[in-house]
Amino acid sequence: MMQEKPVKLACRDVWKLFGEGAERFLAAQATAPGLPEIQAAGLVGAVRAANIEVRQGEIFVIMGLSGSGKSTLVRCLSRLIEPTAGEILFEDTDLLRASEREMIQIRRHKMGMVFQHFALLPHLTVLQNVAFPLEVQGVARTTREARALEIIELVGLKGREAYYPRELSGGQQQRVGIARSLAVEPEIWFLDEPFSALDPLIRREMQDEFLRLQSMLQKTIVFITHDFDEAIRLADRIAIMKDGAVIQVDTPEQLVLAPADDYVAEFTRHIPRAKVLSVRAVMQPGPPGGEVAGQVAAGDRIEAVADQVEAAGKPFAVVDETGAVVGSLDRRAVIDTLIGREKG
Incomplete structure (x- = not known):
């Protein structure tokens, strides 16, 4: 923000x-x-x-x-x-x-x-x-x-x-x-x-x-x-x-x-929505529960990270401006955003 x-x-x-x-x-x-x-x-x-x-x-x-x-x-x-x-x-x-x-x-x-x-x-x-x-x-x-x-x-x-x-x-x-x-x-x-x-x-x-x-x-x-x-x-x-x-x-x-x-x-x-929503808006808050494929920034637009997250088999850690891990982003959250499906 x-x-x-x-x-x-x-x-x-x-x-x-x-x-x-x-x-x-x-x-x-x-x-x-x-x-x-x-x-x-x-x-x-x-x-x-x-x-x-x-x-x-x-x-x-x-x-x-x-x-x-x-x-x-x-x-x-x-x-x-x-x-x-x-x-x-x-x-x-x-x-x-x-x-x-x-x-x-x-x-x-x-x-x-x-x-x-x-x-x-x-x-x-x-x-x-x-x-x-x-x-x-x-x-x-x-x-x-x-x-x-x-x-x-x-x-x-x-x-x-x-x-x-x-x-x-x-x-x-x-x-x-x-x-x-x-x-x-x-x-x-x-x-x-x-x-x-x-x-x-x-x-x-x-x-x-x-x-x-x-x-x-x-x-x-x-x-x-x-x-x-x-x-x-x-x-x-x-x-x-x-x-x-x-x-x-x-x-x-x-x-x-x-x-x-x-x-x-x-x-x-x-x-x-992928053009507008940030990773922060759709991530799962809190540290990832297991192994991660990499990191993405909380302020990035979903559109910018969609390809790499979809292609990975594991979630990505989400980091804020200071580098601290604040959440995780997985393939399901990205796909839901891309197709306009609300969180279940």
Whole structure:
């Protein structure tokens, strides 16, 4: 389980209602209004009483079906959209109290943003596109281009500095977008369905690239997707939204094992459990009773160890982060997980 880290970004009871008189409507309510009351007032409840905490260095995924409010919430977190009510705390500073000038500086210097549509400047080269945020900051040309070259190499585009966007593939264009957002060395990184426009194979490659970058950079990341397979590959924790409300925030494993309601259960029903469940979730606690075939880590996904456990005639000892034996894993437990059979 991920060690608790300091909270980098939090939203407290955040609302975004679209329509005339939204603030007056909310202020007049004795209790939090439901969707019927909001709709009866002629308003749209895009985000309703949202509460999340994003910890330093984690990949926090927000997901939901189209229209669930995930993109609106992320834009509220960076104040690209003004929330109707609530608190947004970034490093313990309430962003809703910041002036527009202060917010511009925070976005320029502390936030990186990548969206589904790459929005590259077609008349600029790769180098110029990546360096552009630093140019906006007033960084000297030699300094900004040196920084841009470092990031271009980091995202695997070395040698294409002089290319224009039209000369790149979709995956390469997205790498430029990622590099541009990293040029300012953001403290928090917002990505709104950055890979959804890509072909499946390129999308998988970009996910691998994203995980590689995160292993080196350890950024605090808020990542939006509607794809649960993508979410479980990338996320430390996931927030599932429906009709503007955050229904549950948990690890991918706990969303499958302990869904908060029928909606979350249905959302996760068709995900192969072996992709999500860890060895710890299905092991037999306590030391193995006899001879073992080897060791597996408690935090490994079942998918990663299934072949070796199935092929062995003996169980495996399960060890925790310190190397201590905490349980055993046998072929039956792996097969039950693979076929979705509950423990008997």
